[in-house]
Amino acid sequence: MGGTLLFAIVMMGKPRLPAMLRYFALSSLCLAGLIVTSSLMHGEEQPYTIAAINVFFKVILAPLILMFAAKKVHASMALKFYLRPTATYFVALLILLVSVFVSMKMPGAPYLSIALVLLGLMFMIVRKDLYSQIIGFMTMENGIAAYGVLMIGGFPFMIETGILFVVITGAVLMAVLSRHVQELYATGDTESLTELTE
Amino acid sequence: MFIFLNIFLFAAASAFLARTEKQIRMSALFFAVLGSGAFLLLSAVFLSGAFRYGWNVPFAANWFYADRMNLDWLRASSYYVWFMVALISFTYLTAIIASVRYIGEESREHLLTLDKVRLYFFCVPLFILSMLIAVFADHLGVLWIALEGTTLTTTLLVALYRKDASIEAAWKFIILCSVGIGISMIGLLMMVHAGLESGLDVFKAFSYASLREQTGLFPVDAVKLAFVFILVGIGTKVGFVPMHTWLPDAHSKTPSPVSALLSGVLLNVAFFVLLRFKILTDSTLGDSTWTDHLMIGFGLLSVVVAAFFILQPRNYKRMLAYSSVEHMGLMGFASGLGPVGMLALTIHSVFHTLAKSALFFTAGEILLSQKTTKISGVKNLMKKAPITATLFALGILAIIAIPPSGLFTSEFMLVGAGLLSVPWLTIVLLLALSMIAFSMLKSTMIMLYAVDEEGTQESVDHTERFTLTHAVVITQIVLIVLLGLLVTTPTVQNAFTLISQSI
Numbered sequence: 001m002g003g004t005l006l007f008a009i010v011m012m013g014k015p016r017l018p019a020m021l022r023y024f025a026l027s028s029l030c031l032a033g034l035i036v037t038s039s040l041m042h043g044e045e046q047p048y049t050i051a052a053i054n055v056f057f058k059v060i061l062a063p064l065i066l067m068f069a070a071k072k073v074h075a076s077m078a079l080k081f082y083l084r085p086t087a088t089y090f091v092a093l094l095i096l097l098v099s100v101f102v103s104m105k106m107p108g109a110p111y112l113s114i115a116l117v118l119l120g121l122m123f124m125i126v127r128k129d130l131y132s133q134i135i136g137f138m139t140m141e142n143g144i145a146a147y148g149v150l151m152i153g154g155f156p157f158m159i160e161t162g163i164l165f166v167v168i169t170g171a172v173l174m175a176v177l178s179r180h181v182q183e184l185y186a187t188g189d190t191e192s193l194t195e196l197t198e
Numbered sequence: 199m200f201i202f203l204n205i206f207l208f209a210a211a212s213a214f215l216a217r218t219e220k221q222i223r224m225s226a227l228f229f230a231v232l233g234s235g236a237f238l239l240l241s242a243v244f245l246s247g248a249f250r251y252g253w254n255v256p257f258a259a260n261w262f263y264a265d266r267m268n269l270d271w272l273r274a275s276s277y278y279v280w281f282m283v284a285l286i287s288f289t290y291l292t293a294i295i296a297s298v299r300y301i302g303e304e305s306r307e308h309l310l311t312l313d314k315v316r317l318y319f320f321c322v323p324l325f326i327l328s329m330l331i332a333v334f335a336d337h338l339g340v341l342w343i344a345l346e347g348t349t350l351t352t353t354l355l356v357a358l359y360r361k362d363a364s365i366e367a368a369w370k371f372i373i374l375c376s377v378g379i380g381i382s383m384i385g386l387l388m389m390v391h392a393g394l395e396s397g398l399d400v401f402k403a404f405s406y407a408s409l410r411e412q413t414g415l416f417p418v419d420a421v422k423l424a425f426v427f428i429l430v431g432i433g434t435k436v437g438f439v440p441m442h443t444w445l446p447d448a449h450s451k452t453p454s455p456v457s458a459l460l461s462g463v464l465l466n467v468a469f470f471v472l473l474r475f476k477i478l479t480d481s482t483l484g485d486s487t488w489t490d491h492l493m494i495g496f497g498l499l500s501v502v503v504a505a506f507f508i509l510q511p512r513n514y515k516r517m518l519a520y521s522s523v524e525h526m527g528l529m530g531f532a533s534g535l536g537p538v539g540m541l542a543l544t545i546h547s548v549f550h551t552l553a554k555s556a557l558f559f560t561a562g563e564i565l566l567s568q569k570t571t572k573i574s575g576v577k578n579l580m581k582k583a584p585i586t587a588t589l590f591a592l593g594i595l596a597i598i599a600i601p602p603s604g605l606f607t608s609e610f611m612l613v614g615a616g617l618l619s620v621p622w623l624t625i626v627l628l629l630a631l632s633m634i635a636f637s638m639l640k641s642t643m644i645m646l647y648a649v650d651e652e653g654t655q656e657s658v659d660h661t662e663r664f665t666l667t668h669a670v671v672i673t674q675i676v677l678i679v680l681l682g683l684l685v686t687t688p689t690v691q692n693a694f695t696l697i698s699q700s701i
Contacts, residue, residue, distance in 0.1 A: 106423070117384070124377070130369070137376055144383050151391045153400065159339035166346045170376055173353050177372065180357065180365045193366045 003030035004146065005112060008119055008139055009092050013085035017070055017131055020079075021063040024135055028058035031142055035149050042153045050160050054145075057164045062138060062171050066131060069175035073182040079129045088126055095119055110150040116143025128189055130178040134171060141167050200272055202240070203330060205233040209323035213316050219305050223298045226319040230294035233323070234287035237330070241284040245277060245697075273336035273407060277700040281544070282333045282470055285551050289463045290326045292670045296559045297322070297455040299666040303566050304453070314358060322456065325351040329467045338386045338404050341471065342379065345435065348464055349375040355456045356448045367447035374444040375435060382431025388424035389478070392416040406474065413481040422488070425479040428472065429492060435468035437523050438530060439500040446507075449519035450571065454562025457515065458555035461522040466547050469529055473701055476533065486536070494534035498623055500527025505630040508637050513571045515561050517641060518554065521597060524634055525550045528612065531627060537699070538615040544698040545685055546608035549596070549678060553605065556674040557593040559667050560586055564645075567662070573641050577648045583662045587646050589671045594642045596678050598635040604682035 004027050011023035036051045083091065099115035120140030124133050145163075148155055155163065181193070209229030216222040274280065301318060304310045310318070328347030335341035349372060357368035393403035396415035402408040434441040449457050476493065480486040504524035511517035525546070532543040561571075563586045568576045579587040599605040609631070616624035684690045 113384075117380075121377075124373075133373060137373065137380070140377065140380050144380060144387070147384060147387050152387060152394060152403070155339055156401070156404070159337070159343070159404075162343045163339065166343050166350065169350050170346070170372065173350055174369075174372060177353070177357060177365060177369050180360060181369065184362055184365060193369060 003027070004034065004142065005096075005115055008116060008142075009089070009096075011135070011139075012088050012092050012119065012123060015079055015085065017079060018067065020132070020135060021067060024138065025059045025063050027139070028062075028142060029055065031146060031149075032059065034146065035154060038149045039154055050154065050157060053161060053164060057168050058138070058142070061168060065168075065172055065175050066134060069179050070131060073179050079127060079132060082128055083126045091122060091126065092119060095122055110147060113143045113147035113150065116140070116146060119143075130174070130181060134174045134178070137174075138167070138171060200334070202233070202236045203327060205229060205236065206323040206327035206330075209233060210320050210327075213319040213323075219302075219312055219315050222315055222319050223302060226322070227294055227298050229323065230291055233326070234291040237283050237287040238291075241280040241287070244274070244280050245284070245693075272331065272334040272340070274334060277697040278470070278544075279333055281697050282467065283330065285466065285548065286326065286329055286333070286463050289459060289551055289555050292555060292559070292674065293455040293459050294322070295670050296458070296562065296667045297453070300453060300455055300562050300566065309359070317354060318358060318453065321351050321355050322459070325355075325456075325459065325464075329464060332467055332471060336406050338390060338406060341406075342383055342386060345382075345432070345468070345471065346376065346379050348467070349379065349435075352448075352452070352456065352460065352464075356452050358453060359451070363447075364451040367444075367451040370444045371448040374441070378431045378434025378441060380431070381434075382428050385424040385427030385429075385431060385475075388420060388427065389475070392420050392424065395420075406478075410478055410481065413478060416482045418483060421479055421482045425475060425489065426492075428475045429496070432468055432472045432475075433496060436465055436472060436530075437500070437526050438496040439503045439523065439527070442500065442503075442523050445523060446516050446519040449522065450513055450515035454515075454558050454565060457519075457561070458558035461519065461558060462551040462555035465522060465526050466551060469526065469547070470701075473533060477701060490534035490536075492534075493530045494620060494623065497527045497530025497532070497534065498627055500524065500530060501627055501634075502527075502630045505633040505637075508634050511637070511641050512573060514564070514573050514576070514641065514645065515558070515571050517573070517638065518557055518561060521634070521638065522554060524630075525554070525597075528609070528627075528631075531616065532608075532612045535612065535615040535619060537695075538611055540698040540701070541691075541695055542608045542611035542615065544694050545604060546612070549604035549608065549682065552674050552678050552681075553593060553596040553603065556671045556678075557590070557597060559671050559674075560590040560593055563665070563667050564590065573645055576645045578646075580646045585662055585664060585668050589668065589675065591642060591646060592675050593671070594638055596675065598638055602679045602682050604678060604685050607682065607685050 007023045007027035007030065011020050011027065014020045014023060032051045032054045035054060036048065039050065095118045096115055099111055099118060102114055103109050103111040117140050120136045120138075120143060123136035123139060127133070127136070154160070206229075209226060212225040212229060213222055216225050274283075297318070301310065301315055305312070305315055325348060328344045328351060332341060332344035332348065335344055353368050353372045356371050357365050389409060390403045393409045393412060393416075394400070395417065396412045398408060398412060430441065434444075437445040449460050452460065476486075476489045479489050483489075501524050504520045504527060507520045508517060508524070511520070529543050529546055529550075532539040532546060535542070563583070564576060564579065565571055567583050567586065568579070570576065579590070596603040596605065599609045613624055613628065616627065685694065
């Protein structure tokens, strides 16, 4: 459980795309471990199937797709920050403190998922490239999945598969769009997307 | 019954099986007639049967509940569901008819390649399918998947033209809507958790129907928190104001028939989902004051902010998109005003769907003939394209609620109920509404009558032909007027009251 969070935080400070994807995969792997533990504790019928599809979609497929999309347009692997890594770690630390506080105030909200959702949102804000936004979204999704596992004891099999399928389709679409952005603007920087303002 | 949902899968597949561009359009039309015909018929049979015999008739039970497949996941459990299904299928049919003309024209002018046409007719049926599932869904997980499905299937449609602005709009759309729906998932799971706490088992706790039976046992604070998450999350899809920023971009960059679907029905579907959770929260809290205040606040804010953005429109499709924000705001305001407000909301959603989709179809015609979406670029339309111009003017009159249009009835009810419970806010609302009416009329006048200095001669020469889209729009406007008159009669009002109470 701690691993999911630890790797997610380490990921925040990584300036290069491959490293970021590696830590995202590790973080998701820990989440899959959490799912196995939880379903063994609840005595589910298929403890390993759900975890296996989780591993397949989030640990293997999602990073591969993103890497493939980035390689295809020769995107620069070094990504831009609004905040430098040290400052990012500091903000992440603050978020952890806030999550502790919130989860103590509200009994219905587990620490891990609040922290992951907030970290995902922060990640989407402090980075200014397309790939980080996708990864931030997936981190948020991990947080929601963690909420499902911790509070509800996991989803029914079909629903879990459906949710994963939808999330991965979203990631594929985002990757496709980011490729078009790269082709049009020759950069993955979200600051170039400013045409539609009032 | 749910077997009919497969029609939409066949429709999507047919886009890949057909070979030429014409075959693709014709097969899409065939499946649209089949699919929407089936669901329109079902909802007509069901609504009329249910009105006549009450809800728990054996007829309905045999026909609809004997359907064993996925019994727990999808459920057609109220008038309101069938009402929404009727709206979706009607707009689907009209949108596909308009697309046959619109996409045909675009591909003739080489704006779209064959692959794009395929993609278009692949995504649209899937989009309709996910909206229908979102309406039927009883299982909260299925509901979430369907809502996210509506975002994913339309993203590629927003990005269809592969221009800078449309790619940017699509990126904003997918990121904001996905994050919004992700946030609503937290709220949904909190509801499920409350259900588990109150003693339901894991399968029952995901079911909306069984959650609703258990509301008395839920912890109040947890449900309030969950509703806030759901309001913010699904409010993003509805287009309530702080979360609306994706809406004008996405709705103005898609091909016009899809804009009509997005503005006309998708917003209504999202609003319907939000309403269901409002009612769940209300029955937990025991009264509806808390949620009413939230809805009135978001609704009023949406109308007022939309009024300011409509003041200086540069792009007529954007103007229509902001008008959708305004109408969703009105519906939000109405949903906070008790039973009369709910009645107004139900009537409002029918006429908003009809009028807004008619307007977007005519906007598509204007775009085809004038090649620009800028208001300043379209001048003297009354001379250049008299049929389109007349229909556009009629549509604008309908959307700003000039009396024969049914929107007048609903807004009249809304203001009446509003003046009783929140008089000052209603006055602000009225001011904003008149601002919107005047600025929309002003832009329309510029488009229709402003004389442009050079080149009037050659464009006046050729006369406009009557097209398929015009026929569709005329049908819609006739429906708006006829239903608008009918809706003032007691029988029809009773029917709408039954629908609005059944949600």
